[in-house]
Amino acid sequence: MRQLALLAVVPLLLGAAEPRLVPDVSDTRIDIAYSFTGAQLLLFGAILYPAGTRPSPDTEIAVVVKGPSEALLVREKAKVAGIWVNHASERFRSVPSFYAVATSRPLDTVVSPRTAAIYELGINDLLLSPANGAGADEQARFETGLIDLKRRNGLYAEHIGAVSIREGVLYRAALPIPARVPVGNYTAETFLIRNGRVIAAASRDIAIGKSGFERFVAGAAEAQPLLYGLVAIGLSLLLGWIAAIAFRRRAR
Structure with a gap:
């Protein structure tokens, strides 16, 4: 019985050995008025280490601000007889209306490809959910076009090196919010990364409305x-x- 009790306590002790995040944001609500030209959202917080544990120098931070998902129909134009017409289309079931990620170092040096895909860390790792069932090449072409449109409108962005970590404990990052940002409920997620994997995560809610x-x-x-x-x-x-x-x- 004593051995079984010890085995039950071991996972709890291992879990307590990991640090945790205490995140916050400068604004939990952003109001859009007629004179709105954009905003600067500050994400900051602290890394809490277990008692007796020193801050690790190889700890990295990634913060992600994601807007509400939406269904989109992307059309591709082609020139027929000298006239540009709608040639093909692809429907996406769930596309983030806004996505911005900031990291302390380049993503490919911080997380493994598998971790990036699981947590959708990076624009190229977003799950866009195409609905037409087209071939892989055609889906990739429409996904590239969709991401390019979002980038050009300032709705998708990656800010490499925008997260600063002070003494391995305090972190902060400033993300620009464009003037044409969609309204809705947003999430600000913070990921604590070590050795290519996420060891802690926390989120805060943000409301953007008129x-x-x-x-x-x-x-x-x-x-x-x-x-x-x-x-x-x-x-x-x-x-x-x-x-x-x-x-x-x-x-x-």
């Missing part, structure tokens, strides 16, 4: 889509009529 008049308009469009559409058409006609009158008076 505020002020933009929030009122977005809420009205979602709650009363028909009324919102009629009001939008009415305003367009009214503004067009006012512009026509002003142009006539100016032409006289």
Whole structure:
């Protein structure tokens, strides 16, 4: 019985020997108003080591900010008879609307390919879930195109070396949030890495939403889509009529 009790305690002792993370973020909510031009999100925290354990010099940190998933249809254009037309398409079931990763060192020197795939550390290791069942080459082509579009819009980014670790205990990283960031619930995940594998992880939630008049308009469009559409058409006609009158008076 005593041997069985010791065997049951061993896993607990081994688990207690690993450090843990205490993460935090500068803003748990980011409001988007008409004048929003982007934001700087600070992710910071501490690495707590078990009593009597010194900070390890080979410890690395990776932080990932991920937006809500969305279904996307990606179209590929081709020139037919001198005209660009939609040639092929690929549907993706679950694509992160925003993805940014920051690391203390280059990813390929921090984690193994298997670990990167498991935790989706890096843009090329994201699971994009294609739904059309196309061939591997065609799927890879559409995934490359999708990632390229996200990169160009500032929605996918990798910030190598952006995480600083002080005395092996305190860490911090600043990630830019672009002006065209989608609204929704985000997660900020922190990974503690040693010898190519993740030994601890922790996350914080972040909400990005509209505020002020933009929030009122977005809420009205979602709650009363028909009324919102009629009001939008009415305003367009009214503004067009006012512009026509002003142009006539100016032409006289």
